[in-house]
Amino acid sequence: MGKTKKNSTNNINKEKIMAQCTETYAMNMIGTRWKLAVFYHLKKGPLRFSNLKELIGEVSDRMLTLHLREMEEDGLVIRTVYPEVPVRVEYHLTESAMELQPVWDFLRAWGRRHRNLMTGVEPTPLDLNIAYKGPIAS
Amino acid sequence: MGKTKKNSTNNINKEKIMAQCTETYAMNMIGTRWKLAVFYHLKKGPLRFSNLKELIGEVSDRMLTLHLREMEEDGLVIRTVYPEVPVRVEYHLTESAMELQPVWDFLRAWGRRHRNLMTGVEPTPLDLNIAYKGPIAS
DNA sequence: TCCCATACTTACATTATTGTTAGTTCCTCA
DNA sequence: TGAGGAACTAACAATAATGTAAGTATGGGA
Numbered sequence: 087m088g089k090t091k092k093n094s095t096n097n098i099n100k101e102k103i104m105a106q107c108t109e110t111y112a113m114n115m116i117g118t119r120w121k122l123a124v125f126y127h128l129k130k131g132p133l134r135f136s137n138l139k140e141l142i143g144e145v146s147d148r149m150l151t152l153h154l155r156e157m158e159e160d161g162l163v164i165r166t167v168y169p170e171v172p173v174r175v176e177y178h179l180t181e182s183a184m185e186l187q188p189v190w191d192f193l194r195a196w197g198r199r200h201r202n203l204m205t206g207v208e209p210t211p212l213d214l215n216i217a218y219k220g221p222i223a224s
Numbered sequence: 225m226g227k228t229k230k231n232s233t234n235n236i237n238k239e240k241i242m243a244q245c246t247e248t249y250a251m252n253m254i255g256t257r258w259k260l261a262v263f264y265h266l267k268k269g270p271l272r273f274s275n276l277k278e279l280i281g282e283v284s285d286r287m288l289t290l291h292l293r294e295m296e297e298d299g300l301v302i303r304t305v306y307p308e309v310p311v312r313v314e315y316h317l318t319e320s321a322m323e324l325q326p327v328w329d330f331l332r333a334w335g336r337r338h339r340n341l342m343t344g345v346e347p348t349p350l351d352l353n354i355a356y357k358g359p360i361a362s
Numbered sequence: 363t364c365c366c367a368t369a370c371t372t373a374c375a376t377t378a379t380t381g382t383t384a385g386t387t388c389c390t391c392a
Numbered sequence: 393t394g395a396g397g398a399a400c401t402a403a404c405a406a407t408a409a410t411g412t413a414a415g416t417a418t419g420g421g422a
Binding site for chain 2: 410
């Protein structure tokens with residue numbers, strides 16, 4: 087996230103896997119701590135930095151910035167600066183990012199079901215129609 | 225993965241998000257370095273430790289063990305020990321893990337498309353039928 | 363002139379994840 | 393007696409990710 091050491095075994099492994107395995111490439115793009123939260127809030131429409139931060143709740147400025155920067159580099163969000171005073175900066179998802187919707191839907195449905203299985207609660211059927219009724223809490 | 229410090233801010237944030245957000249819960253289960261590789265090879269059938277290691281290629285014993293242990297705890301793989309000499313240990317995916325197949329398919333298709341977009345190569349349509357033709361390399 | 367808000371940076375501290383190397387255990391067979 | 397293979401485990405080292413606290417730039421308005 088911050089700096090990476092290009093020639094570390096760690097990084098070499100990562101690159102090697104990503105080059106061979108498209109799933110991993112995709113996972114690495116969407117899998118870190120605050121990214122799903124960013125997707126979740128931005129998919130409803132553009133938001134400025136401060137709003138996003140407020141909505142997510144527990145992120146620090148730094149963390150949010152880092153994640154947004156990476157998502158921007160990765161072609162997942164677009165950053166627009168309005169030169170007002172004080173500055174206004176808005177973020178919105180790219181079309182490509184929007185296409186991830188089915189993944190979120192599915193992960194949500196599967197996750198709920200699997201959690202139920204694990205905790206011994208009666209399992210929910212793996213039904214996508216249920217998935218989007220509520221807010222982020224499930 | 226190794227030991228976690230239960231009461232670190234880091235861990236508290238993680239738990240808090242997972243409790244609220246089913247997508248994140250699911251992501252954390254399948255998102256670390258070698259897990260997709262494990263899924264990929266195990267979905268075709270059970271494998272013993274050494275085979276799995278060989279197939280993946282660059283993992284160390286320790287890393288593979290750690291990931292498998294976590295996946296076992298998470299209800300994603302099942303470990304069977306055959307008390308022969310030398311020991312034979314086989315791993316296979318649980319039913320719940322098998323149900324992740326659509327996620328892998330989609331991530332693969334999306335990833336390929338997105339990578340093309342990013343590198344300026346002519347984009348592939350987001351077509352799942354293409355997704356499973358070949359081996360892991362795409 | 364100084365304060366305000368927004369959207370950051372910087373420097374540093376802590377945790378988590380990944381990697382390396384060298385054992386260990388178990389029984390069998392030479 | 394001792395080597396051998398499978399599947400680990402322990403101890404340690406390095407890198408990456410996350411978190412905290414304080415500061416910066418900007419121009420407008422009191």
